[in-house]
Amino acid sequence: MKIIMARNEQEMSRWAAERIIETVRTRPSLVLGLATGSTPEGIYRELVEDHRINGTSYKHVVTFNLDEYVGLKPDHPNSYHTYMKTRLFDHLDFLPQRTHIPDGNAADLAEECRQYEKHISRFGGIDLQLLGIGRNGHIGFNEPGTAFDTRTHVVRLTESTRKANARFFHRKEEVPTHAITMGIASILSSRQILLLATGRAKAEALRRLIEGPVHPDFPASALKQHPDVTVLADASACRYLSKKGKISDVG
Numbered sequence: 001m002k003i004i005m006a007r008n009e010q011e012m013s014r015w016a017a018e019r020i021i022e023t024v025r026t027r028p029s030l031v032l033g034l035a036t037g038s039t040p041e042g043i044y045r046e047l048v049e050d051h052r053i054n055g056t057s058y059k060h061v062v063t064f065n066l067d068e069y070v071g072l073k074p075d076h077p078n079s080y081h082t083y084m085k086t087r088l089f090d091h092l093d094f095l096p097q098r099t100h101i102p103d104g105n106a107a108d109l110a111e112e113c114r115q116y117e118k119h120i121s122r123f124g125g126i127d128l129q130l131l132g133i134g135r136n137g138h139i140g141f142n143e144p145g146t147a148f149d150t151r152t153h154v155v156r157l158t159e160s161t162r163k164a165n166a167r168f169f170h171r172k173e174e175v176p177t178h179a180i181t182m183g184i185a186s187i188l189s190s191r192q193i194l195l196l197a198t199g200r201a202k203a204e205a206l207r208r209l210i211e212g213p214v215h216p217d218f219p220a221s222a223l224k225q226h227p228d229v230t231v232l233a234d235a236s237a238c239r240y241l242s243k244k245g246k247i248s249d250v251g
């Protein structure tokens, strides 16, 4: 696991966006795994700005999002469909048929999960997966206790995750109780993984990821079993890491 530290969130977003842009330019049909939440917002802003100025094209890029709430219509203001549309898809030239987000409103959720995995395989698997990390170590919506061999599945969200995500809703009660998420095995099948963390609220999670044991109680620790993971974090998120020598700078 490679650890790279940026001075702040802006530097982190710029560095990650540059890596994505370089990869898309050399490999236009990249299969890109996307994350939601606050952490990647700066990266998406950088991609939009680069597209506007330099015209980097995403016409051939295929995307798969990690997760979606169960029970929200795609056009609900807090759905991850809306998040992706407003932050990224509406501003770049992605082809809608090449962007994929689980349908949390499907009548048969188990079938939706199976089809999602099939779609990922049909495109040859994910080349580069972006990930955030929850304060409890969740990746996607894989909450503590999730087995490492899970594929796309329906999860019940923990109260701590619902509380953390309540900031996007009017009231905590409106935060859905369930979500569809790519499983830990689905995430680990990606060829390359870039995990992002910003702010002191993620410092303890980052310490447990880097310095703690591999255990389902802390889902992100599964990433230690993957051969190509880069952790990119800002200085606040790195504040509790003891082995600073192992961290490289973005420069």
Ligand SMILES: O=P(O)(O)OC[C@H]1O[C@](O)(CO)[C@@H](O)[C@@H]1O
Pocket: 035, 036, 037, 038, 039, 040, 066, 067, 131, 132, 133, 134, 139, 140, 141, 161, 165
């Ligand atoms: O970036 P945030 O908002 O802290 O969220 C962290 C993680 O939580 C989720 O939004 C799910 O709650 C993930 O998709 C994300 O990676």
